[in-house]
Amino acid sequence: MKNWNQLFLGAALSFSLFAVSCSSDDDKGIEPPQGDFVNGYFVLNEGNFGANNASVSFIGNDGTVQNNIFTAVNGTNLGDTAQSILLDDDKAYIIMNGSNSITIVNRYTFQHIGNISTGLMNPRFMEIENGKAFVSNWGDPTNPNDDFIAVINLSTSSVDTTIPVAEGPERMEKSNGKIYVAHLGGYGSGSSVTVINAANNSISANISVGDLPNSLVEENGILYVLCGGKPAWTGDETSGKLVLIHTSNNEVISTLDFPNAHPTQLVEDNGKLYYTIDSNVYSANLNLTSIPESPIFSMSGQGVFAAYAFEVEDGKIYVGDAGDFMSDGRVLVYTTSGVLENTFDVGALPNGVYGND
Amino acid sequence: MRMKNILFFAWIVISVPQSFAQSDTVELKEATISDTYLLRFSETKHRLFLSDSVLGKNAYSLTSLLNYNSGIYFKDNGYGMVSSPAFRGTTAQHTAVIWNGVNINSQTSGQTDFNTVMTSGLDYISVQSGGGSAAYGSSAIGGTIHLNNDLHFRKKFSNQLNLNYGSFNSYGLNFHSKYSNEQISIQLGLSRNGSDNDYEFVGKDLKNSNGQFYHNNLSLSAGYKFNRKNILKIYGNLYDAERHFSVITPGATPTKYQDYNTRSLLEWNGFYGPFISKFRLAHLEEKYKYFPTLNHQNPDFADVNSWIIKYDLGFRPNQKLFLNTVFEFTQNEGKGSEIHSQKRQIGSASLYMKHAPVKKFLYELSVRKEFTDNYDSPFLYSAGLKFQATDFYAISFNTSKNFRIPTFNDLYWPGNESLELNPETSVQAEFGNEIHFQNFSFRLNLYYNSIKDMLRWIPGNGGMWNPENTHRVKIYGLESFLNYKKSFQRHHLEFTGTYAYTISENEETEKQLMYVPYHKATASIGHSWKRFTTYYQFLFNGEVFTSSDNKYKLDAYTLSNFGLDYGLGKNRQYKIGFQLLNLFNENYQSTLNRYMPGRNFNLYINLKF
Numbered sequence: 001m002k003n004w005n006q007l008f009l010g011a012a013l014s015f016s017l018f019a020v021s022c023s024s025d026d027d028k029g030i031e032p033p034q035g036d037f038v039n040g041y042f043v044l045n046e047g048n049f050g051a052n053n054a055s056v057s058f059i060g061n062d063g064t065v066q067n068n069i070f071t072a073v074n075g076t077n078l079g080d081t082a083q084s085i086l087l088d089d090d091k092a093y094i095i096m097n098g099s100n101s102i103t104i105v106n107r108y109t110f111q112h113i114g115n116i117s118t119g120l121m122n123p124r125f126m127e128i129e130n131g132k133a134f135v136s137n138w139g140d141p142t143n144p145n146d147d148f149i150a151v152i153n154l155s156t157s158s159v160d161t162t163i164p165v166a167e168g169p170e171r172m173e174k175s176n177g178k179i180y181v182a183h184l185g186g187y188g189s190g191s192s193v194t195v196i197n198a199a200n201n202s203i204s205a206n207i208s209v210g211d212l213p214n215s216l217v218e219e220n221g222i223l224y225v226l227c228g229g230k231p232a233w234t235g236d237e238t239s240g241k242l243v244l245i246h247t248s249n250n251e252v253i254s255t256l257d258f259p260n261a262h263p264t265q266l267v268e269d270n271g272k273l274y275y276t277i278d279s280n281v282y283s284a285n286l287n288l289t290s291i292p293e294s295p296i297f298s299m300s301g302q303g304v305f306a307a308y309a310f311e312v313e314d315g316k317i318y319v320g321d322a323g324d325f326m327s328d329g330r331v332l333v334y335t336t337s338g339v340l341e342n343t344f345d346v347g348a349l350p351n352g353v354y355g356n357d
Numbered sequence: 358m359r360m361k362n363i364l365f366f367a368w369i370v371i372s373v374p375q376s377f378a379q380s381d382t383v384e385l386k387e388a389t390i391s392d393t394y395l396l397r398f399s400e401t402k403h404r405l406f407l408s409d410s411v412l413g414k415n416a417y418s419l420t421s422l423l424n425y426n427s428g429i430y431f432k433d434n435g436y437g438m439v440s441s442p443a444f445r446g447t448t449a450q451h452t453a454v455i456w457n458g459v460n461i462n463s464q465t466s467g468q469t470d471f472n473t474v475m476t477s478g479l480d481y482i483s484v485q486s487g488g489g490s491a492a493y494g495s496s497a498i499g500g501t502i503h504l505n506n507d508l509h510f511r512k513k514f515s516n517q518l519n520l521n522y523g524s525f526n527s528y529g530l531n532f533h534s535k536y537s538n539e540q541i542s543i544q545l546g547l548s549r550n551g552s553d554n555d556y557e558f559v560g561k562d563l564k565n566s567n568g569q570f571y572h573n574n575l576s577l578s579a580g581y582k583f584n585r586k587n588i589l590k591i592y593g594n595l596y597d598a599e600r601h602f603s604v605i606t607p608g609a610t611p612t613k614y615q616d617y618n619t620r621s622l623l624e625w626n627g628f629y630g631p632f633i634s635k636f637r638l639a640h641l642e643e644k645y646k647y648f649p650t651l652n653h654q655n656p657d658f659a660d661v662n663s664w665i666i667k668y669d670l671g672f673r674p675n676q677k678l679f680l681n682t683v684f685e686f687t688q689n690e691g692k693g694s695e696i697h698s699q700k701r702q703i704g705s706a707s708l709y710m711k712h713a714p715v716k717k718f719l720y721e722l723s724v725r726k727e728f729t730d731n732y733d734s735p736f737l738y739s740a741g742l743k744f745q746a747t748d749f750y751a752i753s754f755n756t757s758k759n760f761r762i763p764t765f766n767d768l769y770w771p772g773n774e775s776l777e778l779n780p781e782t783s784v785q786a787e788f789g790n791e792i793h794f795q796n797f798s799f800r801l802n803l804y805y806n807s808i809k810d811m812l813r814w815i816p817g818n819g820g821m822w823n824p825e826n827t828h829r830v831k832i833y834g835l836e837s838f839l840n841y842k843k844s845f846q847r848h849h850l851e852f853t854g855t856y857a858y859t860i861s862e863n864e865e866t867e868k869q870l871m872y873v874p875y876h877k878a879t880a881s882i883g884h885s886w887k888r889f890t891t892y893y894q895f896l897f898n899g900e901v902f903t904s905s906d907n908k909y910k911l912d913a914y915t916l917s918n919f920g921l922d923y924g925l926g927k928n929r930q931y932k933i934g935f936q937l938l939n940l941f942n943e944n945y946q947s948t949l950n951r952y953m954p955g956r957n958f959n960l961y962i963n964l965k966f
Contacts, residue, residue, distance in 0.1 A: 052605045052950040077950070080606045099606040117608050140610075140650045142657075157951075233772025305816065325816060326871065327906035348904065 027083055035108025035174075038071065042354045043309070043320065043331055045347030046082050049098060054082035055347040056094070056110070058356075059331065065344045070094075070103075072117050073110040078103060079227035085354050086126040086133075092304070095123045095135065100128070102135070104157070107356060119150055119159030126153070127172045129198035134179050137162075141186040144168075149181065151201050161200055165194050177217040177249050178204070182213040182225060187229055193223070195250060202310045210241030215266040217273070219286055221247050226266035226275055229258070240277075242291065256291050265310035272336075274312045281317060283336065297338025304332065311353040312336070320350030366468035387633055389507045389797065391624060392458035392490040393669060395483065397679055398709050398721050401741025401755040401801050403789055404437050404645070405484040405838065417529050417550040417572070419454075419474040419482070419502065422756055425879055425894050425918075427484050428836050428857030429500075429902070431471065432872045435603045435951045437554055437570050444499030445486060445804065446832040446861030447874045448811075449781075450761055452499035457506060457622055459639050462496045464661040464689045465696075467764035473598060473616055477519075477531040478576035480507045486802060486836060488785050490759035491707065491723035491739040498759045498783045498808065500914035504738055508542040508580040523936075523959030539582070546576035553658020554603070559944035559955035567611040568603035586629060592622040601651075605950060608715070611651050617644040633671035640664055652810050659693030661765065680710040696769045703729040717745040724755075732779050733767065735760055753789040758782065767812055767824045779826050783808040783897040798840045806832040806930040830870065847887055854880040868907045872948070876913075888929055894918040903949040914945035922961075930965040 047054035052195035055078055070078040070319040080098030087093075092107040100123065102116040122138035130222045130243040132151055139146035144167035170185035172179050177198050183190030187210050210227030217224050223245040229238040232282045240258035245251065263282075266275045273284045280295035299307070299319060308329065309320025329350040333342040390396050395404075407426060409620040420440040424431050428453070430443040435597040442447030450467040451462050454474060462469050476482065482504055489497035519531040531548040551571030557564050573596070580590040601613040619642045627634035641663040646656040665687045672680045675707025685705045691696040713719035720742040727734040739754030760780040767778055783843035787804035839854040860875040869875070876899035881891035903909045935958060942956040 048949075050605050051903075077606075080609055096606075097609075098609055100608040100610060120608075121610065139651065142653070143648055217662065231772070235771075315672075322816070324905055327904040328908055 006103075008042040011116045015171070034302065034345045035106065035110075036066075037356060038108055039111055039357055040355075041313075041318070042085060042087075042352075042356055043344075044082050044085050044094070044352040046349040046351040046353070047078075047080065048326070048348060049081050052077055052098075053348060054078045054080060054096065054098075056082075056085075057331075057344075057346040057350070059344050059346075063342065064237075066347070067345075069110050069203070070095045070105065070112075072275055076113045082351075083123065083124045084352055087215050087354055087356060088128045092254065093126055093133070095126055097122060097124065097278075099121065101347065102152075112173055114157055116152060116157045116159070119152075119162070123150070124169065126157045127174045129174045129179055132160075132198065134196065136172060136181060138186045139169055141168075144188050147186065149179075149196065161201055163196060163203065165203070166190060166206065168191055169194070170213075171215055173216045173218045173223065174198070179268065180216060180218065180223055180247075182209075182334075184212055184214055186336070189234070191227070193225055193245070193355045207245060207250055209245075209252075210255070211238045212288050213243075214264050215275070217266055217268040218247060219268055219271075222253065222266075222287070223247050224266060224268075224286075226263055228264050231262060242288075244287075245342060254289065255289070255293060258291055267312050268311060269312035270315065272312075274310075274317065278308055281307075281319075281334070281338070296336065297334065297354075299332070299334075302332055302340065302343075309352050311348050313355045316341070318353040320346070320353060322349045322351075326347060369523060370572070379807075382924070387628070387671075388582075388626060389509055390505060391590070391592065391622065391637075391926070392503055392505055393635060393671070393681075394458070394484070394489075394709070395455075395503055395505075395940045397671065397681065397862050398711055398717065399485060399489075400801075401721050401743050401753045401789075402489075402661075402787065403486045403836070403838075405486075405754075406481055407483070408481040417475060417477065417531070417548070418472045419476060420471040422476050422482065423471070423484065424500070424853070425881070426856050427879070428859075428877050429484075430872065430874050430877055430898065431947060433472070433569055433951065433953065435554075435565060435948075436954050437472055437552060437568065438600065438602060438951070439470050441468060441812075442471055442499075443870075443873050445806065445836070445857075446834060446859040446870065447499030447806075447808070448870070450496055450764075451808075453493050453496040453498075453501045454504065454547050455493055455578065456502050456504045456594065456620055458637070458667060458703045459620065459622060459641070460493050460497075461493065461618075461620060461641060463643055463764075464572060464663060464691055464701075464767045465645075465659045465693065466641070467496060467761060467767075472600075472717060473572070473596065473618075474504070475548055475550070475572060475574040475596065476546040478506075478533055478544075478574060478594070479504050480544075481505055487610075487787050488739065488757040488759035488783055488806075490783075491725045491737045491757060492709075494705070494725075494727070495760060495780070497763040498761060498781075498785075498806070501625065504549060506544060506576070506578045506592060508544070508578055510539055510542055510580070510582050512538050518964045518966075519652055519961065521959055521961035523938075523953070524957035525556050525588055525958070527554070541582070542578075542580040544576070544578040546574070548572070548574045556954040556957065558952040559942055563607070563952075565954075566607065567613075570598065570600035572598040586627060588626040589812075590622075590624045590626065592620070592624070594618075594620040604952075610649070613648045613651055615646045615648075615656075631673050633673070635667075635669040635671075637665070637667040637669065639667070650907065651777070652718070652928050655696060657694045659691060659765075661689055661691035663687060663689045665805075679709075679711040681707075683707040683709070691765050691769075693765075695751045695771060696765055699769045699775050701729070701764060701765075701768075703731075707734050719743050720933075726840045726931065732763060734762075735780065751789075751791045751793070753791070754787070755789075756784075756786040759783050761812075763812060763824070770824075773823060776823060776825075777812055778812065778824060781808055781810050781812055781826070796842045799837075800838040802836045804833060804835070827863040829862060832859065832861040833866055834861075849885045852882045853881070854878070863905070866905070868905060869902055871903060871905055872901045874901045874913075890920075890922050890924070890934070892920045897910040898945075898947065901947075910950075911946055911949060914943050915941075916943055916945070917941055922963075932963040933961070934963075935960045 023201040043057040059065045079096040081095040083095045093325040124136045149163040158249040170184035170192045179196040184205045193207045212228040225243040226242045229240040240263040242256040244253040279300040286304040307319045308322040311318045319332045322329045433440045446450040454469040486500045489501045518535045521529045527656045529550040554568035575595045596618045625636040644660045648656045665711045666687045670681045690700045707725040709723045723739040725737040739757035743753040763778040784844035787807035787862045808830045841852045843850045856878045861870040880895040880896040917940040920936040925931040
């Protein structure tokens with residue numbers, strides 16, 4: 001029934017508005033990996049909400065694509081509505097938003113290792129610090145007061161404790177034993193960043209930023225928080241902001257206003273920041289003092305109206321395009337000057353790209 | 358309790374020749390039925406009648422009834438869950454459900470969930486293929502489903518009680534009582550159906566969880582005949598249900614949904630010489646609550662009240678000609694968690710004509726124009742003819758323009774208020790052939806349908822979703838219906854079958870629409886001998902695509918049901934029986950990853966007194 005479709009649509013809308021995944025992982029001097037899925041990158045395909053058709057694709061550096069690798073290796077469906085992946089050590093943690101669980105696999109073979117299936121509700125993103133996993137959860141997204149960060153003991157795969165936080169904890173960034181949580185705001189709208197001391201799971205600060213902080217990166221002691229601003233349909237439209245914060249004292253260095261635009265997808269590569277506004281891709285220098293006026297290129301020539309996934313790694317820009325949201329999407333690979341190098345067909349609603357070297 | 362069964366004995370493919378010969382009974386029929394257009398002007402299209410003895414058995418929802426008896430595809434989100442039809446290759450919003458002549462599709466969503474329409478308490482259901490907007494307004498594009506109560510004015514008192522119990526703790530209690538004399542006619546229907554619905558998935562180590570549901574339905578119809586010229590009638594229906602929505606994966610958050618719908622209709626019929634006058638006042642309320650968690654304090658909701666005033670004047674100067682004008686005013690007033698209080702008013706004027714200049718030939722014309730501030734309303738029409746070529750062979754032709762108006766969600770969802778949305782429009786034509794002998798009838802319809810300005814929610818700049826008048830779809834195909842009956846000695850045998858072939862193509866991508874099968878077939882065979890009745894039902898659904906690029910699909914499946922009952926009492930008026938449903942334990946889905954039940958059983962008792 002359409003009522004129900006509407007609800008799905010409402011949910012899909014919230015995902016499409018806010019959902020992107022591009023946590024860059026830093027390899028930590030691990031042994032040369034063995035397995036089918038090395039020297040390339042994963043694409044996380046969210047799937048349609050309520051359809052249990054989330055999947056993972058692997059694109060090798062040689063340009064070969066393997067779709068639906070979780071099912072190919074393990075023989076079962078991945079689950080419903082995949083939100084993000086965290087790669088850590090030899091494991092990949094796949095956050096399944098619709099299934100309220102985290103699927104753990106070997107990142108090189110994709111062999112299923114286990115699940116974290118209790119204590120999560122509407123899980124979004126994950127970070128690991130001090131040997132513990134921190135997972136942002138919206139709880140019931142219509143309830144602004146039940147949102148939390150689940151702290152998971154990775155040796156037992158169980159939620160040890162939860163940290164109640166403001167509405168809609170979304171992406172996180174870690175730095176110097178702290179976890180920075182951007183409050184996108186669930187079904188409401190958030191406008192702050194919570195700082196958590198990873199050692200004792202306590203909240204050490206809550207920093208006001210712009211409306212709907214959707215992505216954040218930390219580089220050289222500065223936290224860059226990109227805030228999309230409230231969309232027009234809320235009846236209370238606000239424009240986007242980029243907020244720079246000292247991680248040493250949580251003080252805001254500067255707030256840069258976007259002229260009437262809703263930026264999203266902030267990532268960092270080789271000392272440069274990248275983000276998108278609708279079909280345009282922008283880059284900026286670190287420590288910037290003003291917002292760039294013109295994009296480095298537009299994706300509209302490829303029919304991309306908004307990047308559903310966005311990642312920049314080693315001078316390549318990876319964009320996930322969800323197409324009509326009712327069929328498989330694709331990943332487009334550009335150079336940083338906007339030359340389209342490759343297009344790959346992947347699964348439904350590609351929302352994240354994760355290098356796996 | 359899967360596919361609460363349908364004893365197809367009652368499956369009557371009403372045949373063509375009823376039109377001409379029966380003019381002396383027109384008045385009688387006009388007095389009993391409220392859906393006047395169905396009675397007067399639907400002869401150049403195909404109508405399938407499913408009568409009271411089918412409905413009175415144990416089919417409780419429209420989905421299970423029509424799935425086994427028509428070419429309509431149903432997309433079920435699990436057994437008993439949200440169910441949407443694809444009628445002649447169209448979308449869920451392109452089938453209109455008409456209750457005693459009133460279009461009851463939801464104002465918020467533009468469609469009807471066929472698992473929320475109870476078949477008990479009705480006298481018959483008719484399925485009319487093809488466009489009907491000139492008569493029924495929005496959504497009558499793929500076809501219309503008519504739910505009817507007949508109010509007769511003759512001495513009669515009858516009661517029917519059906520009880521059933523089956524797998525997954527499924528139960529049903531349906532009671533239908535009728536009393537009438539020359540002056541008064543009253544009908545009461547009561548039903549309660551429910552299930553734990555925790556079936557095991559075939560071949561998997563998983564159960565359907567959080568799928569429990571119940572439906573309560575109360576219907577009341579009454580008529581009072583003042584004299585030969587004046588009859589006052591009321592119809593009412595109250596539906597109250599709670600369905601938990603089964604979870605797609607074990608860890609998913611359980612949710613539930615509550616429906617509360619009321620329908621009321623007051624009707625004054627006047628028969629004044631060649632004039633038939635019907636004044637109708639209807640009120641509909643649709644209310645739903647969606648609980649994103651089971652104990653949510655502030656569930657999502659919508660509540661729409663609709664008022665319809667209709668004046669219908671028919672003029673029959675002689676037995677060859679029927680003219681009809683209808684003026685209608687509709688007001689929908691709705692509010693919801695996403696929609697601020699909104700009011701919509703629509704006026705319409707229609708003109709219908711049927712003319713049978715010679716005995717073997719008739720034609721029909723219908724035109725309708727709506728007036729509203731909300732959107733540009735197209736001129737709607739239907740024109741058709743029928744020619745009874747020989748005693749046993751008739752051909753018919755019909756062409757029509759139809760529409761679906763933007764829903765409350767399309768128009769008033771946050772961010773949509775300033776959008777300029779127009780109705781979807783459909784222009785279609787069909788050609789019907791019917792062969793009819795005493796024991797055998799066969800019908801073949803060929804049709805073509807072009808729909809443009811399809812409203813689709815699509816992501817735009819910044820990922821914002823909005824409805825847009827975008828796609829064009831062309832649909833063509835065929836439908837066929839077969840019925841055969843034979844009696845010898847004390848045996849009665851009946852066979853019915855349907856087959857539909859459907860191409861429904863997005864004109865831009867040239868891909869088949871999602872969840873529209875190329876092939877669907879149904880068949881039933883029944884046999885009765887003395888006090889025993891056995892029956893077998895068969896359903897074939899061809900593969901359907903689950904993605905718009907036609908890359909993913911659900912496999913075709915076949916289902917079989919078997920039933921046996923035994924009649925007790927002098928007139929075999931007490932029946933006790935059982936059914937085996939999904940006899941061959943087919944593992945099937947009609948919506949991606951929504952597994953349906955395997956083999957299950959149902960026991961029933963039907964009492965007439």
